[in-house]
Amino acid sequence: MSGKDVVxxxxxxxxxxxxxxxxxxxxxxxxxxxxxxxxxxxxxxxxIGAPVLLALSSLMQRKPAQTGEQPLTGFATEPILLDxxxxxxxxxxxxxxxxxxxxxxxxxADALLDRHGRAARDIIxxxxxxxxxxxxxxGDIVARLQPGGFSLVLAPVLRFDLETAIQLAVRLxxxxxxxxxxxxxxxHPSVSVGFCLAQRSPGPTAKAMLEAALIAADEALRNxxxxxxxxxxxxxxxxxxxxxxxxxxxxxxxxxQIRPWFQPQVSTDTGEITGCEALARWHHPDRGILSPxxxxxxxxxxxxxxxxxxxxxxxxxxxxxxWDKAGFGIARVAVNFSASELRNPRxxxxxxxxxxxxxxxxxxxxxxxxxTVAARFDDDIILSNxxxxxxxxxxxxxDDFGTGQASIANIRRFAVTRIKIDRxxxxxxxxxxxxxxxxxxxxxxxxxLGLETVAEGVETPxxxxxxxxxxxxxxxGFGIARxxxxxxxxxxxxRHRSGLARVAQVGRVRR
Ligand code: C2E
Ligand code: CA
Ligand code: CA
Numbered sequence: 325m326s327g328k329d330v331v332x333x334x335x336x337x338x339x340x341x342x343x344x345x346x347x348x349x350x351x352x353x354x355x356x357x358x359x360x361x362x363x364x365x366x367x368x369x370x371x372i373g374a375p376v377l378l379a380l381s382s383l384m385q386r387k388p389a390q391t392g393e394q395p396l397t398g399f400a401t402e403p404i405l406l407d408x409x410x411x412x413x414x415x416x417x418x419x420x421x422x423x424x425x426x427x428x429x430x431x432x433a434d435a436l437l438d439r440h441g442r443a444a445r446d447i448i449x450x451x452x453x454x455x456x457x458x459x460x461x462x463g464d465i466v467a468r469l470q471p472g473g474f475s476l477v478l479a480p481v482l483r484f485d486l487e488t489a490i491q492l493a494v495r496l497x498x499x500x501x502x503x504x505x506x507x508x509x510x511x512h513p514s515v516s517v518g519f520c521l522a523q524r525s526p527g528p529t530a531k532a533m534l535e536a537a538l539i540a541a542d543e544a545l546r547n548x549x550x551x552x553x554x555x556x557x558x559x560x561x562x563x564x565x566x567x568x569x570x571x572x573x574x575x576x577x578x579x580x581q582i583r584p585w586f587q588p589q590v591s592t593d594t595g596e597i598t599g600c601e602a603l604a605r606w607h608h609p610d611r612g613i614l615s616p617x618x619x620x621x622x623x624x625x626x627x628x629x630x631x632x633x634x635x636x637x638x639x640x641x642x643x644x645x646x647w648d649k650a651g652f653g654i655a656r657v658a659v660n661f662s663a664s665e666l667r668n669p670r671x672x673x674x675x676x677x678x679x680x681x682x683x684x685x686x687x688x689x690x691x692x693x694x695x696t697v698a699a700r701f702d703d704d705i706i707l708s709n710x711x712x713x714x715x716x717x718x719x720x721x722x723d724d725f726g727t728g729q730a731s732i733a734n735i736r737r738f739a740v741t742r743i744k745i746d747r748x749x750x751x752x753x754x755x756x757x758x759x760x761x762x763x764x765x766x767x768x769x770x771x772x773l774g775l776e777t778v779a780e781g782v783e784t785p786x787x788x789x790x791x792x793x794x795x796x797x798x799x800x801g802f803g804i805a806r807x808x809x810x811x812x813x814x815x816x817x818x819r820h821r822s823g824l825a826r827v828a829q830v831g832r833v834r835r
Contacts, residue, residue, distance in 0.1 A: 406531060778800055
């Protein structure tokens with residue numbers, strides 16, 4: 325190594341790979357090395373030049389932070405992050421180092437951030453940003469993204485592969501999801517993480533890499549809560565596909581392309597139809613029938629949940645009126661409500677108005693609430709809405725029971741009338757003793773609480789017989805019928821009723 329190389333190495337160092345303090349510690353040793361390698365001239369150049377360069381470089385590095393940081397949080401903004409990432413990427417091609425960009429987003433950001441007001445929102449964001457920075461190393465940069473969420477760019481490293489990236493994503497999640505104290509409440513935020521490794525970036529610019537990390541985070545959010553996703557090129561195509569679907573959504577709702585289908589629920593005792601659940605379907609002109617998992621997230625994103633709710637409720641109540649006119653005597657129709665719909669302060673009033681419009685008493689309508697929603701003990705609006713609806717006389721079904729950790733206290737407070745045992749417990753309940761024990765435990769709890777029960781996803785006669793024998797009062801699933809249009813329901817109900825009548829007749833003849 326010549327004296328020129330030594331000075332060159334120091335110049336490179338001053339450009340930012342080690343901190344100033346680290347280089348000052350190394351300086352005496354380097355000065356000796358310079359003397360040993362090249363004699364006096366490089367030694368003098370190093371002894372005088374290095375401190376000057378370090379001072380200049382630290383001034384240069386601090387400059388953007390001073391001008392661009394947000395006064396509120398003291399964390400970098402997106403433009404600063406992009407600027408730093410662009411510099412790292414440009415430098416990386418010369419030095420063979422790499423980097424990665426991470427995006428951390430709150431699961432259900434609207435609920436978490438809006439429920440507690442603007443001041444609380446800033447506290448949550450600030451504390452999370454601080455926690456995220458604590459998990460990073462010197463030189464990494466954490467920035468806040470608008471409207472909520474964070475991005476992290478790694479200082480250049482020699483090796484950073486998928487496995488290391490996942491480990492870091494897990495650490496970021498652990499930091500962001502630690503309990504957070506706020507006005508006497510303890511919040512348990514959950515976050516999803518997406519990332520893009522420099523070597524997998526769709527383009528050589530910071531903008532392309534951040535966009536890729538955002539796409540991955542968006543994909544994680546859809547699969548959350550608490551998911552982690554690495555950017556893959558096909559995610560871009562999926563996103564474009566969703567964007568196309570989203571543009572047609574409003575028109576689809578207006579033109580009646582989105583309608584409820586109905587899945588019957590039967591009594592395990594008599595076999596009679598006790599109700600039907602309304603399940604949204606999109607009759608897409610080009611793509612055929614789309615299931616709610618394909619379009620519900622788009623409805624939420626587009627802020628159209630209330631509109632979808634109106635369409636499904638209207639379809640469900642008009643179906644009930646039509647079944648009444650046909651003399652089918654179906655007791656009730658159940659409608660799924662999302663958390664955002666349940667947070668509408670005028671929900672009870674709106675439902676009452678709709679029921680009156682069809683001259684139906686409130687006990688003909690059941691509200692299905694996901695157990696994960698009922699587990700949120702701190703949501704006063706949802707609590708008060710359900711209390712009002714229950715006082716009105718509507719039934720309240722706790723959906724997907726067993727997956728959402730609702731406490732018994734909450735089941736009481738949410739005025740639940742019925743529990744829907746999730747399909748994951750019902751599957752193979754006849755052949756798998758562990759499944760059977762689980763269903764039995766849920767049923768005995770429901771019985772003690774005086775609640776009725778529906779087993780969801782009953783697919784086989786064996787499962788049907790087992791849940792009936794264990795004391796579950798209602799059954800729903802492909803084994804009884806798949807969801808169907810209201811038009812199809814007439815034929816199915818007729819056939820089911822005449823089947824029951826035949827069985828009763830055979831029973832009478834035998835006796
Ligand atoms: P969910 O409320 O748990 O509805 C039951 C889902 O299980 C339905 O899927 C139904 O088709 C399916 N299913 C019923 N029986 C069986 C079975 O035996 N085996 C299997 N494998 N599946 C069965 P679907 O219609 O795709 O709905 C998915 C989810 O979308 C629903 O789950 C519900 O959470 C949501 N959803 C549907 N319609 C609406 C709506 O109008 N509004 C809102 N907010 N959510 C809705
Ligand atoms: Ca449901
Ligand atoms: Ca369910």
